[in-house]
Structure formats: structure tokens, C-alpha cells
Amino acid sequence: MENLKERVTIYQVAQAAGVSLATVSRVINKQGNVTEATRTKVEETIKRLGYKPSGLAQALATNRTTNIGIVIPSANYVYISSMLSGVSEVAKEKGFVLTLFTTGHSREDAIAMIEKVIVSHVDGAIIFDDELDEADIEKINSYSVPTIVINKKVVGERTGCVNFSYTNALAKLVQSYYENGGDTEMTFIHLHNCGRLLSHCERRFIAAHQEIGKPYHIMNVDDSYTRTYRDFTNYFQNHKKGYYIAYRDSIAAAVANAATDSGLRIPEDIQVVSLVGTKYAHILRPTLTSIDLDWQEVGKRSMYMLIDLINRNLEEKSYKFDANLVIRNSTKH
Amino acid sequence: MENLKERVTIYQVAQAAGVSLATVSRVINKQGNVTEATRTKVEETIKRLGYKPSGLAQALATNRTTNIGIVIPSANYVYISSMLSGVSEVAKEKGFVLTLFTTGHSREDAIAMIEKVIVSHVDGAIIFDDELDEADIEKINSYSVPTIVINKKVVGERTGCVNFSYTNALAKLVQSYYENGGDTEMTFIHLHNCGRLLSHCERRFIAAHQEIGKPYHIMNVDDSYTRTYRDFTNYFQNHKKGYYIAYRDSIAAAVANAATDSGLRIPEDIQVVSLVGTKYAHILRPTLTSIDLDWQEVGKRSMYMLIDLINRNLEEKSYKFDANLVIRNSTKH
DNA sequence: TTGTACGCGTTATCAA
DNA sequence: TTGATAACGCGTACAA
Numbered sequence: 001m002e003n004l005k006e007r008v009t010i011y012q013v014a015q016a017a018g019v020s021l022a023t024v025s026r027v028i029n030k031q032g033n034v035t036e037a038t039r040t041k042v043e044e045t046i047k048r049l050g051y052k053p054s055g056l057a058q059a060l061a062t063n064r065t066t067n068i069g070i071v072i073p074s075a076n077y078v079y080i081s082s083m084l085s086g087v088s089e090v091a092k093e094k095g096f097v098l099t100l101f102t103t104g105h106s107r108e109d110a111i112a113m114i115e116k117v118i119v120s121h122v123d124g125a126i127i128f129d130d131e132l133d134e135a136d137i138e139k140i141n142s143y144s145v146p147t148i149v150i151n152k153k154v155v156g157e158r159t160g161c162v163n164f165s166y167t168n169a170l171a172k173l174v175q176s177y178y179e180n181g182g183d184t185e186m187t188f189i190h191l192h193n194c195g196r197l198l199s200h201c202e203r204r205f206i207a208a209h210q211e212i213g214k215p216y217h218i219m220n221v222d223d224s225y226t227r228t229y230r231d232f233t234n235y236f237q238n239h240k241k242g243y244y245i246a247y248r249d250s251i252a253a254a255v256a257n258a259a260t261d262s263g264l265r266i267p268e269d270i271q272v273v274s275l276v277g278t279k280y281a282h283i284l285r286p287t288l289t290s291i292d293l294d295w296q297e298v299g300k301r302s303m304y305m306l307i308d309l310i311n312r313n314l315e316e317k318s319y320k321f322d323a324n325l326v327i328r329n330s331t332k333h
Numbered sequence: 334m335e336n337l338k339e340r341v342t343i344y345q346v347a348q349a350a351g352v353s354l355a356t357v358s359r360v361i362n363k364q365g366n367v368t369e370a371t372r373t374k375v376e377e378t379i380k381r382l383g384y385k386p387s388g389l390a391q392a393l394a395t396n397r398t399t400n401i402g403i404v405i406p407s408a409n410y411v412y413i414s415s416m417l418s419g420v421s422e423v424a425k426e427k428g429f430v431l432t433l434f435t436t437g438h439s440r441e442d443a444i445a446m447i448e449k450v451i452v453s454h455v456d457g458a459i460i461f462d463d464e465l466d467e468a469d470i471e472k473i474n475s476y477s478v479p480t481i482v483i484n485k486k487v488v489g490e491r492t493g494c495v496n497f498s499y500t501n502a503l504a505k506l507v508q509s510y511y512e513n514g515g516d517t518e519m520t521f522i523h524l525h526n527c528g529r530l531l532s533h534c535e536r537r538f539i540a541a542h543q544e545i546g547k548p549y550h551i552m553n554v555d556d557s558y559t560r561t562y563r564d565f566t567n568y569f570q571n572h573k574k575g576y577y578i579a580y581r582d583s584i585a586a587a588v589a590n591a592a593t594d595s596g597l598r599i600p601e602d603i604q605v606v607s608l609v610g611t612k613y614a615h616i617l618r619p620t621l622t623s624i625d626l627d628w629q630e631v632g633k634r635s636m637y638m639l640i641d642l643i644n645r646n647l648e649e650k651s652y653k654f655d656a657n658l659v660i661r662n663s664t665k666h
Numbered sequence: 667t668t669g670t671a672c673g674c675g676t677t678a679t680c681a682a
Numbered sequence: 683t684t685g686a687t688a689a690c691g692c693g694t695a696c697a698a
Contacts, residue, residue, distance in 0.1 A: 361676095387674085
């Protein structure tokens with residue numbers, strides 16, 4: 001209420017400089033039609049009074065906030081912060097500021113965040129949250145805030161999207177595994193409530209096995225390095241062979257470390273794959289076979305597309321990133 | 334300009350509901366003094382028209398944005414995003430939204446961001462950027478936006494701070510190294526332009542050696558896993574022993590991996606320490622001796638303090654986190 | 667080149 | 683319980 005009470009307004013500047021507030025406004029916005037004399041006079045008083053324009057009032061008057069809303073899961077995953085970093089870099093370059101809307105695991109929460117985005121008057125939004133379905137996207141779209149949706153195919157007048165070929169890469173992985181004489185059954189590590197990307201992969205994993213009539217396993221684990229490490233350490237007491245597909249590097253590392261620490265060899269006894277690979281996939285030892293994607297690039301591209309969307313010159317409203325399977329030391333092939 | 338053209342205003346709701354806009358405002362803000370009949374009537378039209386209040390106009394009228402500005406380096410480090418994650422969690426719990434101001438490596442850039450923070454009318458700010466000095470903090474303070482500064486001792490009427498005991502932990506590390514019969518010289522890995530935290534540590538490292546009259550090394554490296562790995566791989570051709578102190582996990586891992594891949598043993602030949610340890614310090618193999626700090630907790634605490642500061646009931650304006658030296662497998666002791 | 671007056675979408679203070 | 687009306691701080695046609 002009172003934390004900004006002494007804010008200097010444009011009106012006070014005008015008065016102190018002996019001009020009208022319109023003139024001050026012109027000086028601020030560097031519009032022409034101001035004498036060099038008055039310009040310097042105004043600028044001097046601005047300095048002297050320590051005047052800063054109110055972004056709020058400017059935004060209200062111009063209907064532009066130079067704010068971009070970004071909706072992401074609150075989970076502190078490396079690939080998410082990489083993406084954010086990419087978005088942030090481009091936003092900065094283009095003079096935008098990012099407002100963060102983090103979602104929890106529930107759909108209600110995600111919807112509540114969408115509401116906040118609408119209320120917040122952002123110039124555009126990037127949405128990366130698996131809980132939202134098309135109806136929700138429709139909603140934000142109906143308020144005509146330009147939106148780029150990540151990992152969901154949806155385009156519209158004011159909507160574009162960025163997608164990945166994860167499931168294809170995964171299918172290829174499964175296929176080549178058996179073509180190369182894979183002998184033990186593959187196990188997909190299921191995490192509860194970990195979003196659409198993972199569940200799509202799981203479905204594709206199952207489908208790929210059904211197509212070729214091979215048996216497979218699904219295994220439930222908590223989304224935590226520590227607990228997964230503990231669970232697999234127990235598990236490896238009785239299981240000395242296996243091929244495990246984990247969601248992300250930390251989970252895969254938990255499996256790999258549990259195996260190594262249990263005296264099993266990678267990849268001879270145990271093979272591990274990380275679905276969402278980050279730079280840690282090649283920093284960790286053994287290095288992890290993973291499906292790689294430059295998430296920073298995903299963020300950048302999304303932001304570039306959003307800016308084009310805002311300026312109404314986005315040609316291709318859909319973009320697809322290739323996720324590449326990179327074989328490293330945690331698998332035989 | 335036109336991306337929000339069809340925004341429904343409170344006035345239109347009032348007209349459609351056949352009441353005055355004051356009444357609508359009361360309904361929105363759930364203030365009493367509204368008949369149940371008119372309340373439902375208004376709420377119905379709000380639904381029907383899909384009205385959403387404008388956060389901008391609300392903020393302008395109330396002088397409260399429910400936005401918190403957070404100034405952080407653009408570097409995509411794990412500890413920074415952990416911190417951000419902590420801030421974000423508390424912000425969400427308390428009904429605030431985060432606006433991100435990322436700074437580059439230059440001081441000018443950091444100052445420009447401070448300007449933006451002031452313009453943006455946030456209710457408070459958390460500043461975690463090593464480029465800023467006290468004069469800059471003074472400045473933001475003079476605009477009376479409540480501020481929590483991380484990693485810089487500065488308190489004031491509307492300013493608090495959160496600090497760490499990194500340098501103490503580092504001094505202890507050096508001391509105990511020589512007490513335990515450390516034989517090879519210690520090498521501090523210097524990164525250019527990597528902020529105050531690192532340079533403070535470096536100074537403390539040097540001082541600790543000078544106090545006990547021991548020689549030491551400073552080594553320059555780029556702030557990148559790949560390049561550091563490459564440089565050390567070359568370096569280890571001619572150096573078969575050493576104790577290296579790196580800024581963060583990735584850099585330490587680069588040294589450790591380069592050593593291992595060059596056929597050297599850790600910790601027998603090469604010892605490595607990570608200054609800013611994150612969860613990867615114990616995921617990586619060998620596990621890294623590091624100075625640990627719960628950065629998420631740092632973020633949380635900062636946000637809690639900021640909220641208290643905003644509400645004018647922050648008792649202790651300075652808080653210090655203990656950074657703990659954790660010995661793991663990358664060092665002998 | 668400069669100033670006047672109105673609009674942006676709310677909240678809040680008074681009257682009614 | 684309601685409804686005018688004045689802020690909030692700024693941008694901008696239009697007039698001077």
C-alpha cells in the first residue's frame with residue numbers, strides 16, 4: 001500500500017520543469033517534436049527528481065506490457081531450466097521480461113495459472129505444461145493472447161506450437177534393440193504423475209512391443225534420485241540382468257549407480273537409457289545412452305515464434321524438433 | 334496494440350447486468366454490502382461474458398501488483414535454478430508471481446535490470462547478482478521497493494540479506510588438508526567473470542595459504558564442461574598428481590573425468606573439490622567432495638524474509654546459511 | 667513545437 | 683444496498 005508512496009509522477013516532473021506533462025511524455029518516449037532546449041531541461045529535471053516512469057500506467061495506456069508469461073511445471077528439472085534459459089535469453093534480447101507461472105501436478109492448478117496469465121495482461125505466453133488439454137488452450141486463445149504451446153499439437157489464429165519426435169526415437173530404440181539381438185526383456189520405468197511426455201513414451205513403448213510380439217515390463221518408481229537408488233539397490237539383490245528405460249538423467253543415474261554399487265556391470269549385465277537426456281548424460285560415468293534434444297534451443301525457438309506471432313508474421317505455426325538417440329556407454333548398442 | 338482488443342471491461346459487465354460498475358467491483362472483491370440477488374446476477378453475467386479483471390488496472394488503482402522481481406544471472410547453473418525453484422515455491426504459496434530479470438556479465442547490464450525492476454512496479458525484489466555493489470542496492474532502496482539481497486551483507490529500512498559461510502568452509506578445507514599431511518600443492522581453478530562468490534573464495538584460498546606459508550597454484554579455465562575437460566585432458570599428459578578446487582560440480586566433474594579418462598586414479602593421484610555442490614556431487618562417480626548448501630532452502634528463506642519485509646515485520650534483517658564441507662570419494666580426507 | 671483533454675480498467679470515497 | 687465520481691500514472695489525438 002505504502003511501499004511506493006513517494007513515487008515521482010510525470011506530472012511532478014512537468015511542473016518542476018515548467019512544461020506540460022505531454023512534453024515530458026514525448027521526451028521519455030523519444031518522439032521528435034521537442035526543442036533541444038526543452039528536451040535537456042526536462043531530462044535534467046527527470047534526473048534531478050529521480051523520476052522513473054510507471055510501467056503499469058504505461059502498459060494500461062498502450063495496452064502493451066512487454067511481459068511474456070511462461071507456464072512451466074514447478075519441478076526443478078535440468079531440461080526445464082534449460083528451456084527457460086533459452087526463452088529468457090531471447091526475451092532479453094528482444095526487450096521482453098518473463099513472468100513465471102509454475103504449475104503443480106493437478107490440472108486445477110494448471111487452469112488456475114492460465115487464469116492468472118489472462119489477468120496479468122502479458123503480451124504473449126509460452127505454455128509448457130502437460131496437464132493442460134486443448135480445451136484449456138482454447139480458453140487462453142479466446143482471450144486472444146498470442147500463445148506458443150510446447151509439446152502439444154495445436155495451432156490457431158493466435159496459437160502456434162513446438163513439438164518433439166521423442167516417441168519416434170523411442171520406437172527406433174526398441175526396434176534396433178531387438179534387431180541387434182537384445183536378449184533380456186526391456187523395462188519401462190513408470191513415474192506417477194510425470195506428465196504427458198512420459199506417458200506418451202510409455203504408450204509408444206508398449207505399442208512397439210506389441211507390434212513385434214515381445215514381452216516387456218513396467219516398473220513403478222518414485223520421481224526421486226534417492227528413492228529410486230534405494231529401490232533399485234534392493235531390486236538388484238535378486239535381479240542381475242536387465243534393460244531399463246528411465247525418464248530423465250537423474251533417474252537413469254540412480255539405476256546405473258545402484259547397479260554399479262551392487263557389483264553389476266554396465267552395460268554387460270545392466271543397460272540403462274535416459275529418455276530426456278541433458279548434458280549430464282555425457283558427464284555421468286558411465287555415460288548414459290539417451291534421447292537428446294537441445295532444450296535451450298527449444299526455448300529460443302519458442303520465444304522467436306512467439307514474437308513473430310505477436311507481430312502477426314509467423315508463417316509456420318508448427319515446428320518439430322528432432323530428438324536424437326545417442327548411444328553411449330550405458331547400453332551395448 | 335490490438336492483441337487484447339476484445340477485452341471485456343468491468344463497465345460492460347455492469348451494463349449487461351444492469352447495475353453500476355461499483356457494484357461489479359464489489360462482487361469481484363467479495364466485499365460485503367451486496368444483495369444475494371444482485372450478486373448472483375452479476376456473477377452470472379461475468380461468467381456469460383467471460384470477464385476477467387485487468388491486473389494492470391487493479392495494480393494501478395491499488396498500488397499493489399502481487400509481483401515479485403527476481404534478479405539472477407542468466408547462467409543456467411543448477412544451483413541458481415534450485416534457488417529459483419525455492420523462491421518460486423514460496424511465492425506461489427503466498428499468492429505472488431515472479432518476474433524474472435536476468436543479468437549478463439557486465440555491471441551495466443545489472444544496473445539496467447535494476448532500472449527495469451523499479452519501472453515494473455513489483456511489490457518486492459530478490460537480488461542475486463554478484464556484479465552489483467552497495468551503491469546499486471542503495472538505489473533500488475531509495476525507490477523504497479523492499480529488497481532481499483543474496484550473498485551481500487547489506488541491511489536497511491527496506492532491505493535485508495541472506496549470506497553464506499562459503500569462505501569459512503573453504504578455509505577449513507585448506508587447513509585440514511595440510512593437517513592431514515597434504516603433500517601436493519593445491520590448485521584453485523580460476524574462472525573469469527564468474528562473480529563475487531568465486532572471487533571471494535579465491536581470495537580466501539590465497540589468504541589461507543599465506544597464513545601458513547604454503548605455496549599454491551591458480552589455474553585459468555573457461556566456464557564450460559567441454560572446454561575444461563579438453564584442457565585438463567591435455568594437462569594430465571604431463572601432470573600426474575594434484576589437488577584441484579573447482580567452482581561448481583560440472584567443472585569439478587570435467588577435471589575428474591579428464592583424470593579418470595587419462596588413466597589417473599581418484600583420489601590417489603588426483604583429488605578434486607567442488608565449491609558449490611549440488612545434488613550432482615553425490616550422483617556423479619566418483620562422488621565429489623564439495624561444499625554443500627541447500628540452495629532451494631536459500632530461495633525459500635529469501636522469499637519468506639521478503640514477504641515479512643513487505644509486511645513490515647521482518648525482525649532479523651540478516652540471515653546466514655551454513656555451507657558444509659562434505660567429504661566424498663574425490664578426495665582422500 | 668507545445669499544451670489540453672480524454673481514455674486505459676480498476677478501486678475507493680461519498681452521497682443517495 | 684447502490685451509484686456517481688474522483689483518483690491511479692501515463693499516452694495521444696487534436697488544438698493552439
